[in-house]
Amino acid sequence: MAELQKKTLPHINFFSECERAGLSWWQCPPFLFISMGVLTIFTMLFTAIIAARYFEEPEVPTVVAVTVVAILFFVMGQSIIQGFNKIAQANRMKTEFISIASHQLRTPLSVFKWTLDLMVRDMSDEEKKTGVPNNELGRLVGALTDSTERMARMVNALLDVSRIDAGTIVFDSQPFSLSELTEKEVANFNELTGGAHVKIEYDAPKSVRPVKADKLRVTMVVQNLIDNAVRYTPGDGVITVRIEDAGGPSVKWSVTDQGLGIPETEKKNIFGKFFRAENVKREKIVGSGIGLYIAKSIIEKTGGKIGFESREGKGSTFWFTLPVAR
Amino acid sequence: MQKILVVEDEINLRRSIEEILSKEGYAVVSASDGEEALSVVERERPDLILLDLVLPKKDGFSVLKALRENEATVKIPVVVLSNLGEMEDVGRVLELGANRYLVKTDYKLSEVVEKVRETLGKK
Numbered sequence: 001m002a003e004l005q006k007k008t009l010p011h012i013n014f015f016s017e018c019e020r021a022g023l024s025w026w027q028c029p030p031f032l033f034i035s036m037g038v039l040t041i042f043t044m045l046f047t048a049i050i051a052a053r054y055f056e057e058p059e060v061p062t063v064v065a066v067t068v069v070a071i072l073f074f075v076m077g078q079s080i081i082q083g084f085n086k087i088a089q090a091n092r093m094k095t096e097f098i099s100i101a102s103h104q105l106r107t108p109l110s111v112f113k114w115t116l117d118l119m120v121r122d123m124s125d126e127e128k129k130t131g132v133p134n135n136e137l138g139r140l141v142g143a144l145t146d147s148t149e150r151m152a153r154m155v156n157a158l159l160d161v162s163r164i165d166a167g168t169i170v171f172d173s174q175p176f177s178l179s180e181l182t183e184k185e186v187a188n189f190n191e192l193t194g195g196a197h198v199k200i201e202y203d204a205p206k207s208v209r210p211v212k213a214d215k216l217r218v219t220m221v222v223q224n225l226i227d228n229a230v231r232y233t234p235g236d237g238v239i240t241v242r243i244e245d246a247g248g249p250s251v252k253w254s255v256t257d258q259g260l261g262i263p264e265t266e267k268k269n270i271f272g273k274f275f276r277a278e279n280v281k282r283e284k285i286v287g288s289g290i291g292l293y294i295a296k297s298i299i300e301k302t303g304g305k306i307g308f309e310s311r312e313g314k315g316s317t318f319w320f321t322l323p324v325a326r
Numbered sequence: 327m328q329k330i331l332v333v334e335d336e337i338n339l340r341r342s343i344e345e346i347l348s349k350e351g352y353a354v355v356s357a358s359d360g361e362e363a364l365s366v367v368e369r370e371r372p373d374l375i376l377l378d379l380v381l382p383k384k385d386g387f388s389v390l391k392a393l394r395e396n397e398a399t400v401k402i403p404v405v406v407l408s409n410l411g412e413m414e415d416v417g418r419v420l421e422l423g424a425n426r427y428l429v430k431t432d433y434k435l436s437e438v439v440e441k442v443r444e445t446l447g448k449k
Contacts, residue, residue, distance in 0.1 A: 106409035107336060110430040114342040117435040121346070152431045159411065170413040 175325030204243035212325035233259035254319035331372035360384025
């Protein structure tokens with residue numbers, strides 16, 4: 001059936017999604033909807049023609065036609081419902097799989113984390129005794145610790161994705177200083193990228209009112225947006241992180257880079273789950289495509305807004321607003 | 327010396343917590359499943375329990391429930407240390423009467439010790 005469609009209607013590909021979801025043609029909702037439409041039109045025409053031509057009482061063929069169509073619609077409707085259920089079930093299984101896999105990953109991750117904690121602790125005891133820091137071992141343990149932390153953050157992000165999809169994500173809501181948080185993160189990034197190609201500047205008024213949101217998750221968003229700005233700036237560049245507080249009901253946070261920018265055709269998908277733009281894939285920049293998806297959900301569920309302006313080849317500005325704490 | 331019971335079935339994790347707690351000057355006893363946990367509590371009367379949730383024989387939820395239903399153990403502080411982190415689990419555990427809920431991958435060992443100390447201080 002898909003082959004036939006490819007030959008006859010190559011530009012309307014209503015089977016491809018169904019094929020990917022493992023649905024046969026008689027369960028494929030787009031096909032069934034179109035068939036129902038065609039069936040309705042033809043039945044009406046034929047009934048009218050036949051009734052006018054051959055029957056004294058046109059009610060008889062009309063009632064027969066309506067009954068037949070109703071039965072066909074009922075059967076097709078069942079198939080459509082089954083098709084949708086199958087798709088919904090596949091989606092739910094995928095979400096559950098992410099959740100189970102992430103929880104399973106947490107146990108070995110805890111072992112890494114705590115064993116490394118003990119090594120760091122033992123090392124500093126030994127260093128205290130001899131007064132000589134064991135630099136090589138320290139560097140290796142440091143590298144492992146950093147990677148373990150990164151992996152733990154990734155697992156937490158994946159769990160957040162599955163919570164967002166399942167609608168079970170719960171947010172904390174506390175007043176905190178967005179400027180203090182940002183200043184700290186900018187300092188961390190500048191330390192990490194120290195001597196590298198980019199420099200991060202921080203621009204904020206002296207006093208910024210505290211906001212009310214989930215602090216840990218907003219920290220994740222801030223880290224993610226700065227991290228994106230750094231990662232998608234392949235050459236030299238200045239990244240500006242700015243906070244504006246114009247006295248309204250919310251505070252605006254933004255990060256402006258001089259990086260790759262987002263192609264016009266891909267702008268509408270940028271907040272989609274696991275989405276990655278073609279130009280960043282071309283540049284072989286690593287990323288998972290979940291950061292912005294989570295960011296959007298976190299900011300919007302907290303009562304803020306999130307958005308961006310971008311020109312390909314020139315750079316991007318990503319911004320969000322958060323409600324001021326009262 | 328204050329005595330802490332570590333209930334954890336993953337041997338590497340159990341050893342790590344035991345090691346750091348004894349270095350920090352606590353007496354440590356341990357159990358690797360839910361039933362053993364309850365019998366150790368009976369025998370040793372610890373000052374605090376670090377409790378995992380996913381355990382063989384009897385899970386952490388049931389252990390916590392049994393501890394809170396027993397007159398003799400109702401007051402022993404329980405810090406749940408688990409990798410289940412859904413709000414449903416956290417809510418259920420706090421409702422059953424745990425004093426704290428820590429997600430293992432989110433805490434360093436030193437921070438776990440810090441929380442143990444804080445909880446004992448509050449007692």
